[in-house]
Amino acid sequence: MREHLDQQLTRLNHDLIKMGAMVETIIDKAVTSLKNQDLELAKEIYTEDDAIDEMELKIEKDCLNLIALQQPMAKDLRRIASALKIITDLERIGDHAVNIAKITLEIGNESLMKPLIDIPKMAEIAQNMIKLSLDAFVNQDIEIAKRAAEMDEEVDKLYDTVINEVFQYIQKDSKFLNQGIKLLFVGRYLERVADHTTNICERIIYMVTGERVEIN
Amino acid sequence: MIFFIMPIILFCVILNFYLFYIILNKYNLYTYVSDTLQFRFDFIQYAIAGIFFTFIFTCIMVIFKLNFIINPIKKLTNTATKIALGQYEKRIEFYEADEIGQLSHSFNLMASRLEETIKDLNDKKNKLYSILNSMDDGVIFVDTEKNIVLINPAAKEIFNVKGETKNRYILEVIRDSRIDELINNPDETPVEIIMHGEKERILQVKSISVSDYGTGNIIGVLLVIHDVTKIKALENMRSEFVANVSHELKTPLTSIKGFAETLKYVEDKETRDKFLDIIYVESERLSRLINDILTLSELENKDYAINFQKVCLNECITEVYYIMERISLEKNIRLSIDSCEEQLYIYGDRDKFKQMIINLVDNAIKYTPQNGEVYLKLEKYNNNARIEVRDTGIGISKKHLPRLFERFYRVDKARSRSMGGTGLGLAIVKHIVLMFKGDIYVDSEVNKGTTFTIILPLFENK
Numbered sequence: 001m002r003e004h005l006d007q008q009l010t011r012l013n014h015d016l017i018k019m020g021a022m023v024e025t026i027i028d029k030a031v032t033s034l035k036n037q038d039l040e041l042a043k044e045i046y047t048e049d050d051a052i053d054e055m056e057l058k059i060e061k062d063c064l065n066l067i068a069l070q071q072p073m074a075k076d077l078r079r080i081a082s083a084l085k086i087i088t089d090l091e092r093i094g095d096h097a098v099n100i101a102k103i104t105l106e107i108g109n110e111s112l113m114k115p116l117i118d119i120p121k122m123a124e125i126a127q128n129m130i131k132l133s134l135d136a137f138v139n140q141d142i143e144i145a146k147r148a149a150e151m152d153e154e155v156d157k158l159y160d161t162v163i164n165e166v167f168q169y170i171q172k173d174s175k176f177l178n179q180g181i182k183l184l185f186v187g188r189y190l191e192r193v194a195d196h197t198t199n200i201c202e203r204i205i206y207m208v209t210g211e212r213v214e215i216n
Numbered sequence: 217m218i219f220f221i222m223p224i225i226l227f228c229v230i231l232n233f234y235l236f237y238i239i240l241n242k243y244n245l246y247t248y249v250s251d252t253l254q255f256r257f258d259f260i261q262y263a264i265a266g267i268f269f270t271f272i273f274t275c276i277m278v279i280f281k282l283n284f285i286i287n288p289i290k291k292l293t294n295t296a297t298k299i300a301l302g303q304y305e306k307r308i309e310f311y312e313a314d315e316i317g318q319l320s321h322s323f324n325l326m327a328s329r330l331e332e333t334i335k336d337l338n339d340k341k342n343k344l345y346s347i348l349n350s351m352d353d354g355v356i357f358v359d360t361e362k363n364i365v366l367i368n369p370a371a372k373e374i375f376n377v378k379g380e381t382k383n384r385y386i387l388e389v390i391r392d393s394r395i396d397e398l399i400n401n402p403d404e405t406p407v408e409i410i411m412h413g414e415k416e417r418i419l420q421v422k423s424i425s426v427s428d429y430g431t432g433n434i435i436g437v438l439l440v441i442h443d444v445t446k447i448k449a450l451e452n453m454r455s456e457f458v459a460n461v462s463h464e465l466k467t468p469l470t471s472i473k474g475f476a477e478t479l480k481y482v483e484d485k486e487t488r489d490k491f492l493d494i495i496y497v498e499s500e501r502l503s504r505l506i507n508d509i510l511t512l513s514e515l516e517n518k519d520y521a522i523n524f525q526k527v528c529l530n531e532c533i534t535e536v537y538y539i540m541e542r543i544s545l546e547k548n549i550r551l552s553i554d555s556c557e558e559q560l561y562i563y564g565d566r567d568k569f570k571q572m573i574i575n576l577v578d579n580a581i582k583y584t585p586q587n588g589e590v591y592l593k594l595e596k597y598n599n600n601a602r603i604e605v606r607d608t609g610i611g612i613s614k615k616h617l618p619r620l621f622e623r624f625y626r627v628d629k630a631r632s633r634s635m636g637g638t639g640l641g642l643a644i645v646k647h648i649v650l651m652f653k654g655d656i657y658v659d660s661e662v663n664k665g666t667t668f669t670i671i672l673p674l675f676e677n678k
Contacts, residue, residue, distance in 0.1 A: 017388055018396055024391055134391060
């Protein structure tokens with residue numbers, strides 16, 4: 001019976017990593033499509049998000065089955081509970097990727113008001129955070145998780161820079177208003193992505209140590 | 217063994233029979249049975265003595281012969297342990313023809329068979345690994361549970377994998393959901409995957425489901441990863457080149473055609489002369505372009521070495537200096553030359569060498585404003601000739617430097633064309649340098665100037 005639980009936990013682990021990988025790819029695609037104004041790539045994101053949503057439901061079902069049928073305890077239970085929470089965050093990140101893709105499609109081939117610098121930088125850090133948080137999950141390493149969570153501050157700082165910059169543009173000329181607001185939203189979504197990743201990192205720390213920590 | 221134990225047993229049996237015989241004789245037990253106490257006492261006494269002697273004798277025999285049994289077994293154990301630890305070449309030395317000897321013999325036989333088999337397996341494994349490790353293409357094999365069984369260094373490099381990989385879940389190591397998808401649907405058609413990141417790379421990944429050679433059951437999926445970034449870039453470059461050539465040829469041709477057509481209806485002499493001038497300039501440009509393209513294709517031809525000879529660099533440089541001096545004076549640019557005293561020779565094509573230097577000096581003069589300076593320098597440098605063309609011109613910004621030697625690459629398209637450049641000058645220079653097996657470097661700072669340095673191997677009398 002216990003061996004069965006171990007196997008199922010390993011599978012749960014694998015599914016979670018798979019979902020993480022999907023999220024990592026989708027964010028990458030969202031930002032690349034915005035940067036290069038690649039509308040085809042932006043459209044792909046919709047189907048990929050559906051796959052992520054399906055994955056969330058599947059993992060949720062598996063977790064509930066595990067709890068109901070195996071009565072896991074201590075670390076195993078913590079792991080399942082953490083998985084349940086982590087997938088919600090991952091799914092939200094996927095949704096934000098779709099939101100960014102939506103804006104990419106709205107901007108379309110209209111030339112960008114300025115070459116994007118800070119937004120790709122934010123995206124890069126956010127992507128790195130997701131990557132590190134998954135590394136932390138895979139290796140059960142709370143040090144990596146802490147490091148990833150600390151990167152949230154950088155994203156927040158960049159978000160402030162983006163806001164200021166867009167405001168300056170809008171004040172200078174109201175024709176930037178439309179695109180400016182859209183870019184503000186992109187910044188906001190990326191900032192949220194970083195926040196969700198911080199949550200995931202907190203979960204991982206809880207999963208490994210059993211202690212609740214509040215980062216930022 | 218048997219020769220050792222048999223005498224002991226035989227001796228014991230004989231001894232006991234003898235004691236019994238004494239007792240029987242003493243009490244005449246053949247005829248009557250006595251129940252006196254004396255008899256019982258004597259009997260026990262003799263029996264104890266018998267057992268005691270037998271015991272002593274056995275002990276002596278055992279002590280003397282103990283090593284004889286224990287030593288071979290010790291040896292056997294030691295050797296078996298060593299073989300188990302991987303020293304397959306270990307054997308037992310045996311002399312006796314007894315059971316232990318036979319055991320040792322069989323053991324040695326087993327050990328040599330084991331050594332052979334293991335060596336054979338290791339050989340096969342080593343060959344397989346050497347092949348996989350020296351491959352440029354990445355190879356990953358995962359089992360049915362998607363755990364990595366094998367990953368070669370090329371694949372590790374492509375996906376930037378560090379640390380332990382054996383038996384880990386593929387997505388733990390390479391976190392890319394597209395790889396997972398490929399493993400789920402192995403259909404042997406190469407799929408192109410674009411890896412974003414620091415450097416964008418295009419990978420062609422083929423996934424093949426692998427079945428067991430004997431049983432035919434599917435045992436996993438093999439991924440073969442081919443990095444096609446360079447090939448794609450080359451393809452792009454080729455199509456870009458064709459597009460560029462047609463464009464470059466078409467531009468002057470269109471002007472010539474247009475002005476020639478208009479010329480038919482123009483009566484005014486002044487306009488006519490103006491048009492003819494334009495046609496002349498454009499056809500000049502066209503012929504320059506075609507010449508350059510021909511030079512390039514000639515340089516790409518492998519048979520260029522036919523015209524190779526010993527070329528004196530000092531002479532050539534001075535000749536170039538005199539050719540270019542006139543042009544520089546027209547533009548009021550000071551051209552100076554610094555040739556070394558020692559005569560330097562290379563093995564190459566004299567005309568091509570001069571063309572290379574002329575191209576560089578011409579460029580330097582073109583992109584240097586009036587009252588600027590251009591230096592031409594030749595020196596010996598570590599058994600190589602080093603030629604430096606330095607100007608105080610407008611310079612080239614860093615981002616253009618990597619693509620500077622590409623054909624038709626122009627830093628400023630409009631300016632370069634207005635100066636009559638074909639966009640092929642530096643491409644020709646690069647080709648000639650490569651032909652002479654040399655190297656070319658460029659160093660530049662915007663508004664300060666540009667320095668081209670060419671290093672050529674000197675001619676050696678062989």
